[in-house]
Amino acid sequence: MDAQAHAARTMWNQLHDLWTMTPRCQRSLARMDATLRQARKEIDWYAVLPAQAAQAVLKTYVQAWKNCWDGRVGEPNFKSRMRTAMSVDIPQGRDLQIKRVHRRWGMVNIPKIGRVRFRWTKDLPVGKRANKDNRITGARLIKDDLGWHIAFRIQTLQPQPKPHQGPDLGIDAGVNLPLALSDGNHQDHGRPARLLDGTADRDKWLNPSEKAKLIRLERRAAHRNGFRKPKERHSNRLKHTYDQIKQLRARATRRATDWQHQTTTRIARTYGTVVVEQLTITNMVKSARGTIMEPGKNVAQKAGLNRSIAQEAWGRTVMMLTYKTARYGGTLHKVPAPNTSLRCSACGFITPGSREDQATFVCKNPDCGFEANADWNAARNILHLYRMGHALVPAAGRAVVRRTRGVKPATAR
Template identity: 35%
Template sequence: MYPAHDQADRMTGWGHTCRWLYNTALEQRQFAWQQRKATLGVTAQCAYLTEARKDFDWVADLPAQSGQQVLRNLDQAYRNWWNPQHSAGAPTRKRKSARLSVPFPGQAIAVRRLNRRWGVVSLPKVGGVKFRWSRPLGGSVRNAVVSFDGVAWHVGFGIHAGVTTPEAHAQLDRVVGVDRGVKVALAMSDGRMWNRTFTTPGQERQLARLKSKAGRQETARRRRGARTSNRARKIRAEIARAEAKVRNRRRDFVMWAANRLCHQYAVVKIERLDIQAMTATAKGSITEPGRSVRQKAGLNRAILDKGWGLFHTALDNKARATGTRIGRVPAAYTSWRCSRCGYTDRDNRDSQAVFRCGSCGYEANADVNAAINVRDAAEAASPLTGRAVRDRNRKASCRPPTQRRPNTALETGISRLF
């Protein structure tokens, strides 16, 4: 999307207001439960939002429909957390460094097409904004989200296309196992391997140089007790643009892969992994320091760089349109087990790429052998991740987790909203 300078400035302020509103509403819910054992709903919080709009001009500048949609999103996050069959965890605060976004309901916007490549969306209090028409809408517009990723503005439309999930996939007998790795992103049981690098060596060096420079500026600023300079803001903007390019390439790859797998296969099986636990830090504590901390940090970066969790989400989203069933199987010993004779031993895997069975002598690519084991394994009884299984009893109680008390500024805002 290509807003004018004043339009971009106003929407940037709205993005920060939406983040503040989400965090304050979350603190209000936690405060109400801890102090009064009361559960607030979206209806009550919308009434408090109306009162806040009377007291704060910067809150009143945000379109009322957008503020109400932010509260509905928080309410949906709580419902997902309370649902024992949903894998979502407890709602958390939005960071200042997160992607800015402003939601709009469908009745608050109007979309008009100019030609084959360009369109105009009319937003409340902003007016018409040109955007690149990247694909046909294919239905009636129900909502829109305007976001800024550090590089450019984007607008995404939620469309009611009248399409339902097919009861069965066209290829009923086609099943594939997918192994996610750190050297090769995706390996399939049919022998195919898909991989893509999202940065060049030159871009990695440039990003490392920018981060080092930003760290020196931040250290100097803290020593002097000064405010952030314009030069430091420019460096941060360059870092944000470089990281946004990497994210866009990763998102393009996982959606490309999910689209092809869901169209070609009736069942796609993947390992059930607790990625949050797998990428946890190994630093430990002062009394019990961790071991191989730098090696574990490198492994964590490699896992997150390949987009394992994003690929899982893309599969689930695409499967709703194709009728593909996503199977989740236990991940234990899939890399050590021989797909031909079933002999399991850690020495079977000679290296990251070579698998050689110590019993029957079968040799294959290690990732492809693991993908075949994933394809042939029985699906797990529970569709939830390990983290969700651990939190299931806590979810069923509908009680928020114990968290810190709100700070003084937020308590003041909460008391005014109460």
């Protein structure tokens, strides 16, 4: 599997080189397909990758350029060996020959590898349950720090969901309170964002024994790395220690993602309209280090806040809510973020000094005096902005895409 993944990545890079070096008037899918077939005959290690998987790489690359021309994503680029996720496509479902051998395990046939056992975690249309409208059309092998995984592509008929008649909901994403809801039914994963000394807990999704093991592994890696000379390759023992650290990190990420899936599914089933803030997270997690001429202030505190924001993965939560609300007949809207945490949700005024305490909002307006949790107050303001007609995103939950000016290449016709 590793050899196939490396061959697919290298094939992508060579297709990218061929595409960029070819004049625009000569770029075409047929020309690249002929070049790919000739390369498979002349380059020996291309034979490791099945022919269908090689064609899937070509189709994915061409589709990446089409997405770029439509303005949805940027241009395809080079895939590095260290930073690219290893994956292989199996585009034809008939080659899989899936069979369930146990309540928790199944067998699948992978081209040029053979029969492989996999963990049965989802219901699959196999055997008598498979038909023309409900069948497996392919799969994708993906490798992370915990090993190889397989994701099946299923073609099925889904009924059009009826409009969700649930109540409206405003959500404010935070660090201490992950998801504050406007109706007071806050969603908390029970993992503290800060330690007793006030620093950010970067390993909050690990239990105490796993945290202790992680500390031992990091110390062991630092000790073994001290014996390595400059520009010398890592030893096998050091690589094994790094792999163990990556496995613990991946386990924590999987737990966080699982909590997000369960929470967003529960919200999409309960509420008909979900309103969130339009946040630019990349700007929020910028470093406060500054420059040599103008050094920043509270750099360590800002770095800890950035790590806490990155751990909560607010963008992934919004992405899950986007497609899950549409699946259950609901809608997702976004409203402007400025002053949602500074405005009083009771009187509507912005009074200086109302957020002296980060966890509590106390309105300094003499005629109001409203006091509540700061995140809950922000969630109420978010919902109020939507009801006042300040939504930024259409009801489908997708941002408006505009094509950049320019002439499309001849192959796009």
